[in-house]
Structures are given as structure tokens and as C-alpha cells.
Amino acid sequence: MADKTLSAEERAGRAFPVSWDQFHRDCRALTWRLNEAGPFAAIIAITRGGLVPAAIVARELGVRVIDTVGVASYDHTRQGELNVLKAISEDTLKLGSGTGKGLLIVDDLVDTGKTAQLVREMLPDAHFATVYAKPKGRPLVDTFITEVSQDTWIFFPWDTALSFAPPLRDGAA
Template identity: 80%
Template sequence: MADNNYEPSAEAKAGRPFPVSWDQFHRDCRALTWRLNEVGPFHAIIAITRGGLVPAAIVARELGIRIIDTVCVASYDHTSQGDLQVLKGVCADVAKLGGGTGKGLLIVDDLVDTGATGRLVRQMLPDAHFATVYAKPKGKPLVDTFITEVSQDTWIHFPWDTALSFQPPIRP
């Protein structure tokens, strides 16, 4: 859940890199939308910022959802992960659409990692449907719908965090 936007630890850097191109990310978001289409309809989407902004926009377009809100959670700076802090909650008008518990609302994020952010947002909207593009084992139980599971030691390099450059082969 955007847990991976901070500078990776030495352990994470030693993990498995998983670069994702814009094309691949868009395909994965569309695949997520196909699954969500069978679960909805949804009154609104809540993107967990910042990682959930891009997939939420794609899902909203594909499902024809016009109401998009954000929940803004910070748990890190560029060097370390700390306590979760809600910087912005769900708008009262959007919360009303979900009856205050989130029923009929769709929460979207790019990734569920440890599940810390997911647990916090689930407490806010326990009946919302929670969808991520990618899921790691520790966070996977919190998610209702996802597309790709990756190992806990995988470091996903999202297209908005990378630049085109030479990549050495796995085995030189």
C-alpha cells in the first residue's frame, strides 16, 4: 500500500527487483478492472495516495465511476518507516455514499506490502471493497481483489519511480 515509496532498506535492496513498465502497469490495472466489474457496482473510488492514484484513475475510467476521493497516509520518510499518520481522511460526502462503513465503495492502491496501511484504511471503511494491483503475502489477507502476487522480498519498481536505463542481465 504504497509502503514501497520510501527509500528501500538494505534488505529490500538485496531482494528481487521487479520492474514494471507503463504498458504492463496499464494492462494489470485493466485486468484488475475486469475482476472488479464482476463485484460492483461501486458508488465511488477512494485512492490511497500516492501509489493508488494511477490505478484508481484507470479503474474509474474503465468502470465509468466519476466520484474519486483520496485517503492520504504517510508512514515513512525517504530513509525509514515509522508510525502511520493520516494526513487526509475520506470526504464526508463520499463516506455518506458508503453509509459510513464503506459499503459500495472501492478502495484502490498499487500494492499491499506489510498491510499496515491497509489495516488502517479498513478500520475507516470496514465494508468497502479493497483492491490492489499487486499483493505481498503479509498484506494479501487484507485485500478483496488483486492481480499479481509477488514474494515479500520483491521490490517493485513502478514506472513513475524509474527512468529508462540499461539493466544488467540477471546472470552475466
């Protein structure tokens, strides 16, 4: 797939800004659901978006082994080919018997499902959890908290800054 530059309108689609407080609440709600699915020997965060929810989930579940898998598929302006930047460590793979059994994969969002599919192929028996899910990627996730439409662009708290927002009557979205 060739890189496609997204316009501001395409990126925004339906804007869904998430505050730090809301994200923390959503991560804790995810943990409540995951508590029934565990226990987990380790958590694998899909970087970068999965780092923050993985830390919250690990704290709440008492999981001390946290690993990462680095997959790049897009930045804030382009979507392109998947690229594995960092593989899961051999030690973590051994904890999951090589297939992921007893491991928890955490990400902030499943969108088209391309990244999720790649990581699922690495660990087919792992439990996959995201805070947010879009319809195209939803079938690849075992546990999530909030489903949003495919045209929604989630503005995560680490990607935003506080700024003035004009009133709706003045044309603000």
C-alpha cells in the same frame, strides 16, 4: 515503530520492475475482476500509489466520484509510523453509509498490510483492491491481480527512469 533506514539491497530484495504498459494491463485486468464485484458509488485512492490505478479503474468502470485518503508510512529509504495526511471526505463517507458499503478502495500494492488495516478500519464494508499483493497484506485485500513474495521490491514506472542495464553475465540482477 522507530524509523529504519533500508539499504539498497533491502529495498531491492527481489527486484520487480514494472513498465507503464505492464502496469496499465494489470490495472485493466484488475478492472475486469472488479466489474463482477460492483457497482461502486465511488472510488477511494490511497495516495500516492493508488492514484494511477484508481484513475484507470474509474475510467474503465465509469465511476465519476473519486476521493483520496492520504496515508504515509514510508518513503524510498525508511519505514515508520502510519500518519493520516488526508481523511476521506464526508460526502464520500455518506455515499458508503459511513461504513464503506458500495465504495471501492484502490491502491497499487498491499505490502505488510499496515496501511490497508488502517483504511479498512475507516471503511470496514468497502471493497479493497490492489494491483499487487504480498503475503503479509494479502488477507486484507478483496481483489488483486499479482501476488509477489514478501522480499520483492516493486519498482513502479513513476519511480524509475530508463537507463542502461548491464547483461546478466556481468553481474546484473
